Amino acid sequence: xxxxxxxxxxxxxxxxxxxxxxxxxxxxxxxxxxxxxxxxxxxxxxxxxxxxxxxxxxxxxxxxxxxxxxxxxxxxxxxxxxxxxxxxxxxxxxxxxxxxxxxxxxxxxxxxxxxxxxxxxxxxxxxxxxxxxxxxxxxxxxxxxxxxxxxxxxxxxxxxxxxxxxxxxxxxxxxxxxxxxxxxxxxxxxxxxxxxxxxxxxxxxxxxxxxxxxxxxxxxxxxxxxxxxxxxxxxxxxxxxxxxxxxxxxxxxxxx
Amino acid sequence: xxxxxxxxxxxxxxxxxxxxxxxxxxxxxxxxxxxxxxxxxxxxxxxxxxxxxxxxxxxxxxxxxxxxxxxxxxxxxxxxxxxxxxxxxxxxxxxxxxxxxxxxxxxxxxxxxxxxxxxxxxxxxxxxxxxxxxxxxxxxxxxxxxxxxxxxxxxxxxxxxxxxxxxxxxxxxxxxxxxxxxxxxxxxxxxxxxxxxxxxxxxxxxxxxxxxxxxxxxxxxxxxxxx
Amino acid sequence: xxxxxxxxxxxxxxxxxxxxxxxxxxxxxxxxxxxxxxxxxxxxxxxxxxxxxxxx
Numbered sequence: 001x002x003x004x005x006x007x008x009x010x011x012x013x014x015x016x017x018x019x020x021x022x023x024x025x026x027x028x029x030x031x032x033x034x035x036x037x038x039x040x041x042x043x044x045x046x047x048x049x050x051x052x053x054x055x056x057x058x059x060x061x062x063x064x065x066x067x068x069x070x071x072x073x074x075x076x077x078x079x080x081x082x083x084x085x086x087x088x089x090x091x092x093x094x095x096x097x098x099x100x101x102x103x104x105x106x107x108x109x110x111x112x113x114x115x116x117x118x119x120x121x122x123x124x125x126x127x128x129x130x131x132x133x134x135x136x137x138x139x140x141x142x143x144x145x146x147x148x149x150x151x152x153x154x155x156x157x158x159x160x161x162x163x164x165x166x167x168x169x170x171x172x173x174x175x176x177x178x179x180x181x182x183x184x185x186x187x188x189x190x191x192x193x194x195x196x197x198x199x200x201x202x203x204x205x206x207x208x209x210x211x212x213x214x215x216x217x218x219x220x221x222x223x224x225x226x227x228x229x230x231x232x233x234x235x236x237x238x239x240x241x242x243x244x245x246x247x248x249x250x251x252x253x254x255x256x
Numbered sequence: 257x258x259x260x261x262x263x264x265x266x267x268x269x270x271x272x273x274x275x276x277x278x279x280x281x282x283x284x285x286x287x288x289x290x291x292x293x294x295x296x297x298x299x300x301x302x303x304x305x306x307x308x309x310x311x312x313x314x315x316x317x318x319x320x321x322x323x324x325x326x327x328x329x330x331x332x333x334x335x336x337x338x339x340x341x342x343x344x345x346x347x348x349x350x351x352x353x354x355x356x357x358x359x360x361x362x363x364x365x366x367x368x369x370x371x372x373x374x375x376x377x378x379x380x381x382x383x384x385x386x387x388x389x390x391x392x393x394x395x396x397x398x399x400x401x402x403x404x405x406x407x408x409x410x411x412x413x414x415x416x417x418x419x420x421x422x423x424x425x426x427x428x429x430x431x432x433x434x435x436x437x438x439x440x441x442x443x444x445x446x447x448x449x450x451x452x453x454x455x456x457x458x459x460x461x462x463x464x465x466x467x468x469x470x471x472x473x474x475x476x477x478x479x480x481x482x483x
Numbered sequence: 484x485x486x487x488x489x490x491x492x493x494x495x496x497x498x499x500x501x502x503x504x505x506x507x508x509x510x511x512x513x514x515x516x517x518x519x520x521x522x523x524x525x526x527x528x529x530x531x532x533x534x535x536x537x538x539x
Contacts, residue, residue, distance in 0.1 A: 029512075045487075055490035058497050062504040085480075105511045113500040120496050133433075140430040147423050148413060160480050161413050165427060168409060168473065172430070218508065225515035232522045245526040 012091050014231045015240040021224040028221035036214035042207030050204075059117040061207055065215040066109040070138060071173055073103030073219060077145070078170045081163025091227075093159035094234065096166065097149055098226035102219055104142035111135060130179035131187035138176055141169040155234055262350045266358050269345075273362040276335065283331070284366055287324040291371055294320040295378045306383045313382035314392055314443030318436060320378070321371045321396060322403060326425060328367040329407040332359065333415045333478075342415070346482055352475035356408065360471065364404040372396045384447075391446040391456075395439040398459040402435045403428075405463075405470035412477035435459060 010016045043061035050057035080096035083089055114132070115125045126132065145162045152158035180187055200208070235241050257264045277284070298316055302308055336342040345355055375396055379389050410427040414420040442455040490497045 049491070054493060056493035056496050058490070058493075059500040062500055066504065101514070102511055105507050109504050109507050112503045116496050116500045116503075120493060133437075137430045137433055140426065144423075144427045144430060147426055151414070151417055151420070151423055157480065157483060161477070164473075164477055164480055165410075165413055168431065175434075222511055222515070225512070226518075229515040229519040229522065232519060232526075236522065236526050241526065242530060245523050245530060 012089060014090070014235050014238075017091060018228050018231055018240075021228050025221060025224050025228075028217055028224065032214050032218035032221055035210055035217065039207045039210035039214055042210060043204075047204045047207055048201075053121055056117065056120045057204075059113055060204075061211050063110060063113040063117055064208060065211045066106045066113065067135070068212055069215050069219060070103060070107040070110050070135070071176060072216070073099050073106060074138065074142070074166070074170070074173060077103060078163075078166045081166045084163050085160055085167070090156070090234075093156060093163065094227050094230050095223065096163050097159050098223050098230055100142055100145045100149070100162070100166075102222050102226070104139060104146065106215075106219075107135065107139045107142060111139065129187055130183040131176065134172060134176040134179050137172055141166075141172060144169070262354060265348065265350045266354060269355055269358045270362060273359060274366075277362065277366045284370060287328045287367055288370055288374060290327060291320045291324040291374065291378065292381075294323065295381055298382065310383040310385060310447075313379060313384035314388060314447060315440040316382060317375060317378045317384070317392065318396070318399070318440045318443070321368075321375070321400065322432065322436060324371055325368045325400060325403055326407065326428060328363075329404070329411050329428070330421065330424060331367070332363050332408060332411050337415055342478075343482060346478060352478065353471035356412075356474045356478070357467075357471040360404050360408045360474070363408075364401050368400045368404060372400065388443055388447045391452055392443050394456060395442050395459065398456065398463050399435045399439040402459070402463050402466050403432055405466040405474075406431050406435075408474045409470055409477055412474045413481055415478065415481050435462065 011020070040061065043058055047058070049055050077096050077099040080092040080099070084092040084096055111132075114135075118127070119125050145166050148165055149158045149162035152161055232241055232244070257267060295316060298312070299309060302312070333342055336345070346352060348355070372393065375393060376389060379392060384392065407424075407428050410424055410431070413427065414424050417423070438455040438458050442452040442459070445452040445455070488494055488498075
């Protein structure tokens with residue numbers, strides 16, 4: 001059998017995923033921390049102050065990567081939710097539900113840092129323009145998914161119901177992204193593009209991209225950690241989990 | 257109509273739901289009273305100045321009616337779940353989405369349409385200019401079915417939960433925010449003398465989309481919740 | 484150095500924003516560790532009770 005396909009199949013097995021994720025986990029955290037440190041150094045120390053906003057523009061280095069993550073994580077959650085609903089793959093259910101709190105955290109940070117940035121720049125902590133409103137709606141969608149998941153007793157059914165809700169809310173993602181184009185908003189329009197020229201100075205841009213990479217890596221680290229914890233609970237009746245619990249507590253603490 | 261066909265099933269369901277609602281027609285008063293009370297609270301809170309109230313009238317009526325219909329959403333499946341007929345519906349050979357569309361239609365007719373009927377009364381309470389009233393009624397006629405349809409999907413996800421009230425609100429509100437923005441926005445534009453057809457057309461477009469997709473989504477959600 | 488912390492007058496805003504970022508992500512990083520430890524502790528307790536029941 002094709003080795004890649006075989007590996008994919010094995011990944012669906014909880015104990016295999018648990019072990020594999022456990023091996024990757026420390027490295028992901030390390031990479032996230034190192035690249036994050038480099039990015040923050042670039043953003044706080046190396047990049048010159050903006051000629052209009054002065055040093056307050058440096059909030060961009062926490063605000064924008066988190067904003068990008070809030071959208072990416074939702075898409076990731078919805079994609080896994082789709083797989084979970086159509087093919088009933090247990091791992092997809094776990095990954096989708098584990099993504100929700102991380103995505104909510106990123107969305108929360110986006111809103112708070114944006115508000116803090118807005119005060120010196122626009123003179124107000126909040127405004128009901130299209131971008132901010134749709135991002136707030138995104139936070140409520142995350143809360144809805146998390147709330148629905150915790151309200152249903154049976155974990156697998158809860159995951160499927162919450163995944164369905166996540167898919168219904170996917171329509172909000174293009175609204176958030178394109179809101180600055182479709183409506184007159186206080187929030188500035190797109191300056192960084194995936195294809196073509198970005199309208200930002202290179203010395204300011206590279207820390208931003210580095211931090212975007214760092215937050216992605218952090219997301220996957222946190223996702224794997226949460227998925228492992230969720231799998232333990234889901235499979236707590238199975239033999240491999242019991243064997244894990246029986247191994248000495250000090251050994252457990254060492255493996256983290 | 258030939259018994260056993262889908263058409264006959266839908267007709268039977270429509271008749272059954274209407275009869276059951278008629279038997280408990282006192283319950284239909286609750287959302288009405290709620291809407292009137294909410295609207296009446298605003299003059300107490302903001303002062304009886306005509307100018308102030310007229311300014312917020314359209315939006316307040318919209319919010320009051322949305323909250324009132326949200327309260328009654330829970331009733332959509334509850335009695336059927338309790339007597340077991342919901343499972344029979346899911347198991348029936350007829351397309352579940354069609355049957356649910358019938359249920360949602362009756363629900364809207366019996367709980368939300370009365371709210372739209374009293375909307376002119378509420379408009380008077382808040383000094384809404386008479387020229388804006390037709391726009392308000394059209395916007396409500398487009399937005400409230402949208403709420404019933406989207407709400408039905410969320411109710412289907414939470415059916416059977418004992419204390420689902422707050423969770424249901426949390427689920428529905430983010431999805432219904434665009435309808436509120438466009439509906440109230442159309443009324444506010446009309447009040448300011450600006451063109452208002454664009455938001456109404458947007459509402460209409462979403463309503464048509466929801467009419468097609470929401471029953472299907474609700475059927476899928478119901479099958480997930482009832483397994 | 485003091486200039487760096489003051490951020491030319493914007494210090495409060497910049498450091499509040501960065502502080503929120505780190506605190507929330509720290510909480511997010513610690514949560515799965517706590518959940519894992521709790522699940523395993525509960526499971527160990529349950530296994531002990533089952534073993535005690537079987538031997539009695």
